[in-house]
Amino acid sequence: MSKKTNEGITVKKNEDFSEWYSQVVQKAELADIRYGVQGFIVHSPWGFKILRRIYELLEQDVEADDHEPFLFPLVIKKENLDKEEEHAGFAPEVFWVTKSGSKKMEEEVALRPTGETQIYPMYSLWIRSYNDLPYKGYQSRICTYRSEKTTRPFLRGREFMFFETHDVFATHDDALEQVEKDLTTSDEVIWKQCKIPFLSFKRPQWDKFMGALNTFTPDTLMPDGKRNQMASTHDLGQNFAKAFDINFQDKDGKQKLPWQTCYGPGIWRIMAALIGIHGDDTGLILPFDLAPKKVVIVPIFKEGSKDSVIKYCEDLKKSLDFSCIVDSTDATPGFKYNKWEMKGVPIRIEVGPKEVSEKTATVVLRTDKTKTSVKIEDINSEIKKQSLTLDKEIEKRAKVYFKDNTHDAKDLNELKKIMKSHRGFVRVPFCSVEKDGEKCADKLKELTDGVNVCGTLYPKEEKASGNCIMCDKKAKHIVYTAKSY
Numbered sequence: 194m195s196k197k198t199n200e201g202i203t204v205k206k207n208e209d210f211s212e213w214y215s216q217v218v219q220k221a222e223l224a225d226i227r228y229g230v231q232g233f234i235v236h237s238p239w240g241f242k243i244l245r246r247i248y249e250l251l252e253q254d255v256e257a258d259d260h261e262p263f264l265f266p267l268v269i270k271k272e273n274l275d276k277e278e279e280h281a282g283f284a285p286e287v288f289w290v291t292k293s294g295s296k297k298m299e300e301e302v303a304l305r306p307t308g309e310t311q312i313y314p315m316y317s318l319w320i321r322s323y324n325d326l327p328y329k330g331y332q333s334r335i336c337t338y339r340s341e342k343t344t345r346p347f348l349r350g351r352e353f354m355f356f357e358t359h360d361v362f363a364t365h366d367d368a369l370e371q372v373e374k375d376l377t378t379s380d381e382v383i384w385k386q387c388k389i390p391f392l393s394f395k396r397p398q399w400d401k402f403m404g405a406l407n408t409f410t411p412d413t414l415m416p417d418g419k420r421n422q423m424a425s426t427h428d429l430g431q432n433f434a435k436a437f438d439i440n441f442q443d444k445d446g447k448q449k450l451p452w453q454t455c456y457g458p459g460i461w462r463i464m465a466a467l468i469g470i471h472g473d474d475t476g477l478i479l480p481f482d483l484a485p486k487k488v489v490i491v492p493i494f495k496e497g498s499k500d501s502v503i504k505y506c507e508d509l510k511k512s513l514d515f516s517c518i519v520d521s522t523d524a525t526p527g528f529k530y531n532k533w534e535m536k537g538v539p540i541r542i543e544v545g546p547k548e549v550s551e552k553t554a555t556v557v558l559r560t561d562k563t564k565t566s567v568k569i570e571d572i573n574s575e576i577k578k579q580s581l582t583l584d585k586e587i588e589k590r591a592k593v594y595f596k597d598n599t600h601d602a603k604d605l606n607e608l609k610k611i612m613k614s615h616r617g618f619v620r621v622p623f624c625s626v627e628k629d630g631e632k633c634a635d636k637l638k639e640l641t642d643g644v645n646v647c648g649t650l651y652p653k654e655e656k657a658s659g660n661c662i663m664c665d666k667k668a669k670h671i672v673y674t675a676k677s678y
């Protein structure tokens with residue numbers, strides 16, 4: 194990257210979040226946006242390793258839930274793309290491969306905008322009898338392509354990283370049970386591992402996935418108060434089974450349509466939340482498990498002490514149980530502190546001639562920068578201890594942040610006031626989350642410059658009271674509203 198990489202961030206996170214975010218993405222070397230094709234970015238090593246860890250956590254979790262991995266091609270047959278009528282709504286966003294060399298292709302193929310239309314034609318060949326069910330497959334470390342107008346690293350891209358499970362069941366009850374399991378995966382990976390707080394919603398009918406019966410999402414809030422949908426689970430009902438001719442012979446000998454679900458954690462969106470929610474004015478802050486390097490050792494030497502200090506640091510590195518880097522470049526210690534704080538390395542160890550002679554190390558934690566002098570023989574247990582302190586602190590900050598960003602409004606004026614000063618989630622009484630509520634949702638959006646109805650809490654919906662903030666009819670639901678990406 195440019196020489197500017199290691200300069201600090203020039204704006205405060207709470208004063209100009211958008212600029213802060215762009216600078217962290219570049220200066221922490223998460224992505225390089227200079228590739229030259231709009232909406233396509235290069236995932237730089239530091240960022241890519243964090244993304245890879247998120248993938249690993251998801252892979253472990255869904256495999257523990259009996260999913261088998263597979264890998265489908267990048268391209269999809271044209272005729273499959275619009276087989277499911279509602280799902281065909283993706284059409285305006287699809288990229289097409291139309292030429293092979295200089296010749297026009299006999300049959301154009303699409304770059305996958307999502308996985309259903311490529312995977313389900315194969316399921317119709319693979320699934321024959323009740324013995325094949327449940328069928329649980331997933332693909333990981335793949336990309337998806339959509340022709341988005343505005344793009345932003347890790348929030349919206351024309352090419353973005355994807356992970357998807359596609360499950361088939363004999364009954365709707367089995368499918369709904371899977372929806373619960375998918376929510377548990379989100380809880381395990383997004384909250385417990387990545388420390389990103391969220392609310393789980395059932396989306397209103399007008400905002401569900403195209404072709405699904407229902408859509409469920411864990412949504413978090415970015416520091417600018419906008420909703421970030423980090424994953425979605427869809428109860429597909431039998432719509433896709435019908436469209437793609439997936440059926441099975443049941444125990445009673447009859448041919449039946451199965452029930453399907455799919456789950457798509459947005460790898461990018463989780464990354465955006467990690468950056469945005471945990472980071473501070475000096476850069477990225479990462480939960481211990483997600484950091485590509487857990488420890489950076491910074492040698493501090495004067496003329497004459499360089500060799501002994503560096504040797505001590507290299508020996509120290511060998512004795513550590515954690516992934517570690519010794520920064521023995523010629524830059525100043527201050528420059529190195531800034532560089533590794535920007536990248537979110539959880540623990541810094543400072544070693545100077547004093548530490549060498551006393552056989553100690555000075556340990557500094559990324560979150561509050563407290564310094565602790567540690568005897569060299571205790572260094573591994575101290576890092577372990579500090580890693581737990583770091584994770585607890587990240588979790589605590591995230592919880593406080595999230596709690597402060599959810600408000601109640603009884604009517605439209607109150608909602609508007611909150612959106613002006615705080616943004617975030619606003620709970621409001623609403624008439625309906627079925628099709629007939631869409632008119633009120635559209636009007637809300639229009640009158641508030643883009644506030645969306647996120648949905649009702651799921652699985653435990655709150656009890657409704659009061660009147661719809663738009664039409665004043667008796668409210669059937671408490672819905673959460675927010676501006677969104």
Ligand SMILES: [Zn+2]
Binds near residue numbers: 623624661662663665
């Ligand atoms: Zn209404």
